[in-house]
Amino acid sequence: MPKVGIEPIRKKQLIEATLSSIGTHGLQGTTINTISGIAGLSSGIISHYFGGKQGLIKATVRYLLDQLKVTLLNSAEQKALSPKQRLMMIVEANFTNIQQSDEATRTWLSFWAQAMHDPELAKLQRVNSQRLLSNLRYSFKQLMPPDKAIDAAKITAAMIDGFWLRSALSDSSKGEFKEAEMHCKQVIDTLILQYGEQS
Template structure:
């Protein structure tokens, strides 16, 4: 296997192992050894590819963010969607199978709590927040006055994040994630009916 391909494969193995380790042990008890053990790779590769545990943690967060972006792009690129349909796709991209998996939910929760203390994670979380808001605002602005669109985007972002969090912490996450998607879409429909020009 060519070296660049092998590097990419090994990096992804370490990111996948980090997700599993955080899910099993929590972020504070995830170590270079727990990650390398799960990946079946030398612990030295973590320093080689990521500069250490913190670099790998940030790379894992970036991976989840990239998966969010790709989930949305795969739903909207090359399709002639109405603004309302695009808003629906934004909801779906936040509730994909990966984003509601046990490994991802526990890792997101750990990242959010740690972002308060780690500038690198805080920066990534800010990017995530802004991306969700701007995607929502772009579609809402095509349906209503800009001031209303800004407020509706903020409310919808809070709705998506809030329902995702409640579902992740719920006693029956799978069912609650399904209900959360339905409720978020219903909220968007109600907002469009109230403020929409079309």
């Protein structure tokens, strides 16, 4: 009889092994065997828990999305934040260590490429994009008129995604990620000055 609570542990092992495998072999080179080998678990357990490699890839992307959400919620719960502080925190959440690790960056890049051909992955991407826009818009609306808040949210989301992508593809990504975070915060400052009042 399986031990109580062992399934979440095994699933997390397999997700972490998937991140590691994609980081080493890329998405195309990642197989059930490379994942199970890294996890130290039988390949059959992947089919048992996830229905196969594709199910595990989707679960891994959801894990990265959840990490973004958890980082944001944990930061927001620490103290009462002004709208501007919340905007800066959203930027920071998108540039945390887990989101800029080699494993995460390669998984995100593979995910974006595959999302163009896979409806389920495309849906996850839309959810991710809408969540970012919604969080940004909520804070900007407290600093400027609603129509300007929508524009500011779209600009900031594009800057976050664009700077993150440029950093991920850079030879010196660690330094680039730090600079990217700073530039995104500067964009927010500029938008608040242009459309609203400094918070």
